[in-house]
Amino acid sequence: MREAAAWRSLQHPHILKFFGTFKRNKHLYFVSPFIDNGTLVEYIVLHPDLCETADALRYLHANGVVHGDIKGSNILIDDNVRCLLCDFGLSKVTQSRRTSTSMRGVGTFRWQSPELWFDAPKSFSSDTYAFAITI
Known part of the structure; x- marks a missing residue:
């Protein structure tokens, strides 16, 4: 959750936007825009x-x-x-x-x-x- 808290507070044009989190089957997932051009x-x-x-x-x-x-x-x-x-x-x-x-x-x-x-x-x-x- 520390990662989510840190990411949530960041707003910059060159940092991936953070939409939120959800939990499923005891696993925490982060939600962000899908970036299709790769890494x-x-x-x-x-x-x-x-x-x-x-x-x-x-x-x-x-x-x-x-x-x-x-x-x-x-x-x-x-x-x-x-x-x-x-x-x-x-x-x-x-x-x-x-x-x-x-x-x-x-x-x-x-x-x-x-x-x-x-x-x-x-x-x-x-x-x-x-x-x-x-x-």
Whole structure:
């Protein structure tokens, strides 16, 4: 019931509306509008461009490369409608998968993870944050 109480109080254009609850055979059910376009997970499967970019980022990190400037304008779509990660001007090859880079104070503010605002080095984590902001 705590979930229902929390959900009931939320009113936002990007939060699924809550209509109420009902109980049947000792099970509590939530009532909301039916959304027929599926979930984000299903969308990504149907639109693999996002998966392609995530795979490119996984590949970079597995090879010790921090991109340093992940954002929508650095993902190009080729003639086969495949996403291609580009602009490696801020990239840095690290010594290991856990090592951060020494790049500081460069990149695009809107896509930077908060620690970069305070001059922390770019890292695999900051790339992942930028990718999440991008999608």
